[in-house]
Amino acid sequence: MGSDPLRPTQKGKNMYDYLIVGAGLYGAVFANEMRKAGKSVLVIDKRPHIAGNVYTEEVEGIHVHKYGAHIFHTNNKEVWDYVNEYAVFNRFTNSPVANYKGELYSLPFNMYTFNKMWGVVTPEEAAAKIEEQKKEAGITEPKNLEEQAISLIGTDIYEKLVKGYTEKQWGRPCTELPAFIIKRLPVRLTFDNNYFNALYQGIPIGGYTRMVANMLEGVEIILEEDYLADKEKWNGMARKVVYTGPIDAYFGYELGYLEYRSVRFETELLDQPNFQGNAAVNYTDRETPWTRIIEHKWFEFGKDEEGNDLPKTVISREFSSEWEKGSDPYYPVNDQKNSDLYHKYKERADREEKVIFGGRLGEYKYYDMDQVIAAALERAGNEY
Numbered sequence: 001m002g003s004d005p006l007r008p009t010q011k012g013k014n015m016y017d018y019l020i021v022g023a024g025l026y027g028a029v030f031a032n033e034m035r036k037a038g039k040s041v042l043v044i045d046k047r048p049h050i051a052g053n054v055y056t057e058e059v060e061g062i063h064v065h066k067y068g069a070h071i072f073h074t075n076n077k078e079v080w081d082y083v084n085e086y087a088v089f090n091r092f093t094n095s096p097v098a099n100y101k102g103e104l105y106s107l108p109f110n111m112y113t114f115n116k117m118w119g120v121v122t123p124e125e126a127a128a129k130i131e132e133q134k135k136e137a138g139i140t141e142p143k144n145l146e147e148q149a150i151s152l153i154g155t156d157i158y159e160k161l162v163k164g165y166t167e168k169q170w171g172r173p174c175t176e177l178p179a180f181i182i183k184r185l186p187v188r189l190t191f192d193n194n195y196f197n198a199l200y201q202g203i204p205i206g207g208y209t210r211m212v213a214n215m216l217e218g219v220e221i222i223l224e225e226d227y228l229a230d231k232e233k234w235n236g237m238a239r240k241v242v243y244t245g246p247i248d249a250y251f252g253y254e255l256g257y258l259e260y261r262s263v264r265f266e267t268e269l270l271d272q273p274n275f276q277g278n279a280a281v282n283y284t285d286r287e288t289p290w291t292r293i294i295e296h297k298w299f300e301f302g303k304d305e306e307g308n309d310l311p312k313t314v315i316s317r318e319f320s321s322e323w324e325k326g327s328d329p330y331y332p333v334n335d336q337k338n339s340d341l342y343h344k345y346k347e348r349a350d351r352e353e354k355v356i357f358g359g360r361l362g363e364y365k366y367y368d369m370d371q372v373i374a375a376a377l378e379r380a381g382n383e384y
Contacts, residue, residue, distance in 0.1 A: 016040045019237055021227045022244030024052020025369060026359035026376045028215040029082075030242050033380035035219050042238065043216065044225040049209070050216060052244075053330075054369065056207035059269060060312045061304040062297045063207035067328070068263055068318065069280060069294045070208060073198035074370035080200040082373060087211035089202030092299055094195040096280040096292075100160045107282065108195055109157060110188040117156055123189035130154045130187065148179035153187060164286035169320045170261065178335060203299045235354070240383075244359035246329060247345045255344050258364055259337075260329035264319040266290075274302070275313050290317040332364050 017039035020027045028050070031041045049055050053067040071094045074080055083089070098105040106112035114126040133154025142148035145166065149158045162185070166174055170181075186197075194201075204211040227234050228249060235241055243250060248258045279298035283290055294316045297303075304310055323329050332338065342364040349357045358379055360367045367375070 016042045016238040018042070018240050018242060019044070019234055020242040020244075021045075021234075022052060022242075022359065023047075023050040023212070023216065023221060023223075024244060024359065025054060025212070025372045026244050026362075027052075027242065028212045029373050029376035030358070030380050031219045032215045033377065034383065037384060041219050043219055043221045044227055044234070045221070045223050046226045048224050050221065050223070051209045051212040053328075054208040054212065056209050058207070059314050061308075061310050062312075062314050063300060064267065064296045064314050064316070065208075065294065065299070066265075066267075068265065068316075068330075069299075070369060071196070071201070071203065071299070072369055073196040073201040074368075075199045076370055076374055077200075079370045079373050079377075082377065083204075083211065086214040087204035087206065090205055090300060091201075092203045092279075092301075093201060094280070095193040095278070096195055096282055097276075097278050098161050098165075098282045098284045099288075100164075100284045101287075103160070105161060106193045107161075108186040108188060108193070109153060109161070110193055111191045112193060113157070113161075117160070126189055130157075142179040144175050144179055145177035145181050146174035148182050149174070149185065152182070152185045161284050163284075164288075165282055165284040165291060167286055168289075168291050171320065171322055181334065205300070206305065239354070241355045243355055243357050244362045246361045247342070247349060247357055247364055250355075250357070250362075251345060251348055255348075256341055257325070258341055258345070259333040260323035261331040261333065262321050262323040262327045263330050264321055265316045266319070267314060267316040270313050270315060272313060273309065273311055275315050290319050292318050294318065329361060332360075332366055334366070338364070 018031070018034050018041045020031050020041060020043045023043050023045040027043055031043050034041045054070045055066050056063040057066055058064070071092065072083065072089065073094070096107045098107050105116055111123065111126060114120050114129070118129050120126045120129055130153060133156060134151060137150045137155060139147045139151040142151050146158070146163070149162050163174055166177070170177055227245065246258065248255070275295050276293060278295065280292055280294055282292045296314045296316070297310055302310055349355070356379060357363060358376060359372060
């Protein structure tokens with residue numbers, strides 16, 4: 001029995017081949033592949049909507065990225081071809097702007113950035129200025145993130161465009177953050193402000209929710225169901241379970257809590273057509289409490305699906321915070337303590353014969369969208 005993913009089924013069958021916990025990208029792709037293979041599938045999600053963190057909702061004709069900006073980018077042609085089966089993508093290119101105390105800089109670091117920072121005009125001048133600052137700093141073995149960043153791009157860019165933003169993101173001084181967080185920083189000696197160095201890039205026309213709904217077409221879905229509240233009941237309904245929630249929550253946090261950074265959003269509908277003229281503006285000084293402001297209409301060029309200019313706009317201010325139980329986990333804290341704890345949980349997960357752990361939370365891993373899809377396709381392929 002199939003159902004419209006936006007109109008969830010209230011009562012499922014007694015037994016399925018696969019119960020999929022989570023209707024985000026990993027769960028949707030896995031469910032889609034199993035349905036195509038002729039398997040019976042039930043998807044449940046504790047949220048009142050499908051699409052997980054890529055969920056978009058329409059406000060005044062604007063597709064608002066409710067859980068933060070998601071820009072699809074990939075060099076993987078297989079994944080690009082796959083998503084294009086379920087959505088038509090526009091030609092959006094991510095070119096964020098950095099606002100440092102009212103000074104505007106182009107990101108990622110490129111010739112526009114260096115011209116504004118130092119007045120240099122040629123790539124040779126820019127490279128010389130960066131080298132001069134790196135040499136003055138004299139850092140040979142970076143001991144923390146601050147030293148690592150300065151050894152890569154010099155003091156001026158670090159102070160204005162890296163330090164404050166990074167400290168807000170992580171909630172601690174750069175001198176207390178490990179150097180490996182910034183293995184490299186992109187320095188482009190060209191006038192190229194395309195943030196992602198990816199062959200394929202864009203936003204699904206109609207929003208991500210529609211794309212995920214297309215993936216889930218013909219799959220039974222029950223929303224607002226908490227799998228962990230009655231795990232045994234749900235496990236008894238399927239031959240196998242695909243779990244995309246937090247791995248530590250699955251085991252009742254018995255070994256301790258994995259740490260995350262969380263994000264809080266303040267979203268406003270404004271009665272004006274243009275707030276900042278760009279989809280993303282990063283606020284890189286320490287004093288501004290938010291990390292960035294997203295103006296959602298510019299992901300789709302400020303027009304509705306008929307091509308009409310939109311008279312209003314929606315903005316979201318993003319605030320980074322420590323994760324607390326009950327808040328949404330976003331970014332795994334990539335340090336040794338959490339890595340060690342995750343591997344203890346993974347040892348337990350590997351012993352769960354009928355449960356597949358997948359996705360950002362199930363694998364405690366930062367995934368871009370294309371990587372999530374590739375991982376789900378690979379894991380589903382192992383089930384055939």
